Amino acid sequence: MCGRYVMASPASDLVALFEIDETGADLPEPSWNIPPTSSVPIVVEPQPRDDAPPTRRLEAARWGLVPAWADDVSVGARAFNARSETAASKPMFRDAVRERRALVPADGWFEWQKHDDAKTPHYIHGEQPISFAGLYAWWKRPDGAWLLSTSILTTASAGELSAIHERMPVVVSPEMRDAWLDPTEDGEAALEAVVAEAADAVAGLSVHVVGSRVGNVREQGVELIAPLNPA
Known part of the structure; x- marks a missing residue:
């Protein structure tokens, strides 16, 4: 986890919910089945220059972190998740923990529960978009464009989710979002804080089994998140 999630709410909803000041160009279309390396919306609050006030932005980003020192964009294919226990010390993520923290909006995410040789997909979600604790980086392409x-x-998964999969995304509660985004906050302390309350942040989420179609990254549509056997 997290290897597949849903972000189908319109950008206008995200602007209001996350108190966005500016919106970037080329935001991705809604998707009910987002795999790594896709373009996804993220919320960032870069360090302001001089005495300018902080600006919270909604931007499009490639899911799979490519650090500034990378030789090739392909390194991001294996860096779509970062383990919170080691992110602050890993060269791939440590600079981002210090000063480039993001929120990754999501309507929910999918997880597969293993039963012998079978895997059953579940959909985990709230009543409105939630936010994952994310990291971000800028990488200069060979043609000079920035990615x-x-x-x-x-x-580690908590509560009901621990019976489905051993890992879960770090969900950031609304009360913690400002501190997590603030680049002047101590990054390691901010990380410890969101991880410490992650179990509470997922406690009110709903979980249900969905159909196997979600396993195909080419599949799309709201029916992917419908309960397999609705009551």
Whole structure:
């Protein structure tokens, strides 16, 4: 986890919910089945220059972090998740933990529960969009263009989710979002804080089994998140 999620709410909803000041160009279309390396919306609050006030932005980013020192964009394919236990010390993620923290909006995410040789997909969601703790980086392409990329932090699963999969994304509660985004906050302390309350942040989420179609990254549509056997 997290290897597939849903972000189908319109950008206008995200602007209101996350108190966005500016919206970037080329935001991705709604998707009910987002795999790594896709373009996804993220919320960032870069360090302001001089005495300018902070500006919270909604931007499009490639899911799979590509650090500034990378030789090739392909390194991001294996960096779509970052383990919260080691992110602050790993060269791939440590600079982003310090000063480039993001929120990754999501309507919910999918997880597969293993039963012998079978895997059953579940959909985990709230009543409105939630936010994953994310990291971001800028990478300069060979043609001189800049690529914004992101990774989702994970932690040990809690509560009902621990019976489905051993890992879950770090969900950031609304009360913690400002501190997590603030680049002047100590990054390691901010990480410890969101991980410490991650179990509470997922406690009110709903879980239900969905159909196997979601396993195919080419599948799309709201029916992917419908309960397999509705009551």
